[in-house]
Amino acid sequence: MRKFLEIRDWSPGYLNVTPQHVTIIALCKACGASREFDRNGVPANLRHALIADIERRLKCSSCGAKAGRLRFGSYVEGQNEKRRLPG
């Protein structure tokens, strides 16, 4: 099963400078729900926004709380498997 591995204590600062290979997860601090954040679904006026500004606008689809946090990292396959990425 895929596991999300967060880059600890790191934020790109702005959404538009987040490398494409970095997976963004939106996490609700109120209920713990998390889902993949679709950077292409962000309104045009927020594409160059600060990550902190985007976090302030996140609303949880499960509980409705505005307690969103963005986590950055990547999915890994299991614990000891290291997969070579194509290209």
Ligand SMILES: [Zn+2]
């Ligand atoms: Zn929630």
